[in-house]
Amino acid sequence: MPSSSSTSTTSHSWASFLLLIRSSPSPIPVHAHLLKLGLLPHPHLRNALLHSHAQLGLLHLARRLFDELSHWALPDSNSLLSAYFKWGHLREARALFDATPRRNVVTWTTMVTGYARIGDLESARRCFDAMPDRTVVSWNAMLSGYSQNGFEDEALRLFHEMVGAGFQPNETTWVTVISSCAARGDPSLADSLAALLHQVRGIDFNCFLKTALLDMYAKCGRLAAARRIFDDLAPHNNTVAWNAMVSAFMRSGDLASARELFDRMLNKDVVSWNSMIAGYAQNGQSAFAVRLFKDMVTLTGEHPKPDEVTMASVFSACGHLGTLEIGKWAVAFLEKNQIRLGTSGYNSLIFMYSKCGSIEDAQRIFQEMQRKDVVSYNTLISGLAAHGRGREALEVMSKMKEEGIDPDRVTYVSILTACSHGGLLQEGRRLFETIKAPSNDHYACMVDLLGRAGELEEAKRLIQIIPMKPHAGVYGSLLNACRIHRRTDLAEMAAYGLFEIEPNNSGNYVLLSNIYAQAGRWEDVDKVRQMMRRRGVKKATGWSWVEHKGEVHKFLAGDRSHERCSEIYHLLANLRRRMQRAGYVAEGSCVLRDVVEEDREEMVVVHSEKLAVCFALIVSEAGEAIRVMKNMRVCWDCHTAIKTISKLEGREIIVRDNNRFHHFLEGQCSCKDYW
DNA sequence: GTGCTTAATC
Structure with missing residues (x-):
């Protein structure tokens, strides 16, 4: 067996082979070459080869080299160990670690890094705590484990512990700590960290460090400071710095500057x-x-x-x-x-x-x-809520608890919404009781649930005991409930609370005015309209759209600009006649009035969603569900009309208003809360 | 001679 201390020519060729191993894209040809030359027994070459195989995921080859090597030399178990983690062979990694007789600080650090990479921070910390001795790299490994798994506070705490233990942070340490601080988004923390950093002597402000600082300033809202570092780094064509700056602009809402930078980027x-x-x-x-x-x-x-x-x-x-x-x-x-x-x-x-x-x-x-996380459950529950599938949402929530995933604040908002839209009053009440410290959003959901179910007095009492200042959503829910249950008296209270918080939201005024109109109080309707004019609040126009063959067809109320306008109105008139004949239409509804001759004084402009539905009926395949998107509330009249159309045409019609869906089929609609 | 640690996007 050759030894590393033989003649200088041989050691020179080893060195060049080492370089070759490290630089070649695949270690296999080099492996074959060394085998042919009889150089494979050399322990350094073998370890280097082992490392290359391991990093590329050729674990069986790496393992063979390792096993052959362990007969007569000390193999590099650390390379294999880190590769096992890298390629997800957790059990093999653990077994190798247990079988390694001479563990050094690198072995232990590899374990810490490996566990941290797969997100098992408890095991990582156990290894870290069990280490017989540590270097600054070990601390960095644990720090970055915390930082990259979203435990910024833990990282900052460990950093203090590290300094307290007398370790000198190096550049890598600083980069990790700065990025933890960036994730916190706290400007005062950022400033004190920067001050601390500038006090330390002997720090090399390298590319990583500057970029990390840039990102920290950007995420803490210090755009000017970020920009200064960027101007210093930009000429070096540092893609990461450019990217960090682009996202800084995006985060601050400056889309134009982000785009300008993006367009100027070379790489x-x-x-x-x-x-x-x-x-x-x-x-x-x-x-x-x-x-x-x-x-x-x-x-x-x-x-x-x-x-x-x-x-x-x-x-x-x-x-x-x-x-x-x-x-x-x-x-x-x-x-x-x-x-x-x-x-x-x-x-x-x-x-x-x-x-x-x-x-x-x-x-x-x-x-x-x-693998599902809390966001998976929340997203599905809120989707089911929007579709009025309250029971299914409750099932998903109990499955979530069975799986051991704790509901968060978003879960409760979603599930209360699901109960509300599904008409599940008792279930909602019970769930609300289990929320530890309900937020304004939760109270708003609960007021909505009680209100839709007709429990307006209870909703009012709930608002009175909210331990904080109620936000617009709370009063908005009450106001909407007043519309459904025609409670003009309560509506005024809710509306004036709402006008104080959101004086410029036209929807609130329109809602109140509609409630007065329902009650036939036309002078009050006028008063609200005057108030809007006085305050300069403009009613937003609703519009609907349908996607067809990759194009979006958009309709305003009474729109006559679409190229197939005459077909659409023709179909609408036809449907209206059939509705009347079938007796589906309530007397006095705008379903009847909106297709009337244009000279009628009381003419109501055709709803945008009806135009969109008719267009979709014309262009879509038979049997295909029709999907209409609407950027404002689907009103009662329209809801009734579309229900009838679904029956007459035998089609499923799905309408999305802002954040919920109405599935119309066979003259029925999926929503059980109002109408 | 070598293994362990560092910045940007969802």
């Missing part, structure tokens, strides 16, 4: 695209998000491949838009390109399907997921 990587697409989606610009995604995959040139993060943003954008066709296209893209989704990717798929009216697809995705 866009997948994160650059993701930052832009996610930024558009989060700033309510879902159409821009989708368009940019299309650019990413269709424009010629060197575009990076979309990944899970890209797809999650695109699904979310499709959900907000309600564009099922584009959503399905994105799913097809995902499958064709074999992009694998993790939990959050699947969560955004659940969101997309339920927001696009395909709650069954949302349920299917949910069932297919192997």
Whole structure:
């Protein structure tokens, strides 16, 4: 067996082989070459080869080298150990660690890192605590474990412990601590950390450190400070710094500056695209998000491949838009390109399907997921709530508890909404009692539930005992309940509470005015209208749209601009005659009035959703469900009309208003709470 | 001679 201390020429060739092993993309040819030259027994070369195999995931080869080596030399168990973690072989890693007689600080640190990478911080910490001795790298490993798994507070606490134990933080330590601080988003913490950093001597402000600082300032709202560091780093063509700056602009809502920077970037990587697409989606610009995604995959040139993060943003954008066709296209893209989704990717798929009216697809995705988190449950529950499926939402919630996942505040908002839309008063009451410290949102949901169920006195009493200042949602729920149950007296109280909080929300005024109109109090209707004029509040116009063959067809109330306008109105008139003949139409409703001759004084403009439904009836295939999106409330008249149309045409019609769905089939509607 | 730790997007 050759030893490492032989002649200088031999050691020179070992060194060059080492370089070769480390630089070649695949270790296999080098392995074969060394075998032929008879150099394989050399322990250093073997260990290097072992390392290459292990890092590339060729674990059987690495293991063979390891086993052969352990007969006569000390093999590098650490390389194999870290590879077992990297490729998800937890049991093998543990067994190797237990079988390793001479564990050094690197062995222990590898264990800490391995457990932290898979998110098992308890085991990581157990290893860290059990370490016979530590280096700064060991501390960094534990710190980054906390930081990257969202335990920023733990990371900062450990940092203090580290300094207290007399360890000198190095640049890596600082980068990790700064990124924990960035995640906290606390500007004063950021400032004190920066001050501390600048006091320390001998710190090399390297690229990592500067970029981490940039990101911290950006996430804490110190955009000017971030910009200064960026201007210092930008000429070095540091893609990470550019990306951090793009997302900083996006976070602050400055979409134009983000776009300008993005367009100027020379080396866009997948994160650059993701930052832009996610930024558009989060700033309510879902159409821009989708368009940019299309650019990413269709424009010629060197575009990076979309990944899970890209797809999650695109699904979310499709959900907000309600564009099922584009959503399905994105799913097809995902499958064709074999992009694998993790939990959050699947969560955004659940969101997309339920927001696009395909709650069954949302349920299917949910069932297919192997790992579900609290967001998965919340997304499905709130989807079921929007679709009026209260019972199923309750089932999902009990399954969640069986699986040992604790409901959070969002879960309770969703489940109370589900009870409310599903007319489940008792269940909702019981659940509300189990909320530890209900927030304004929870009270708003409860007022909504009681109010829809007709328990207005109880709702009023609940508002009086809210331990904080009620927000607009609380009064809004009460006001809406007053409309449903025609309680004009209570409505005034709720409305004036609401006008104080949101003086510019036209919806509140319209609601009150409609309540007066229901009661025939026309002078009060006029008073509300005058108040709106005086305060300069403008009524928002509602519009509806239908997606057909990749295009969005948009309709305003009384719209005559669509190219197939005459067909649409023709169908509408036809339907109206059939409705009358079948006796489905309530006397005096605008179902009757809105298609009348234009010279009638009381003419009501045709609702946008009826135009959209008629258009969809004309263009869609027989048997296909019709999906209409509406950006305002579907009113009572329209609801009745669409119910009737679903019966006359024998079609399923799904209408999404702001955040809920009405499934019409056979003259029935899925919602059980009002109408 | 080598293994362990660091910044950006959902």
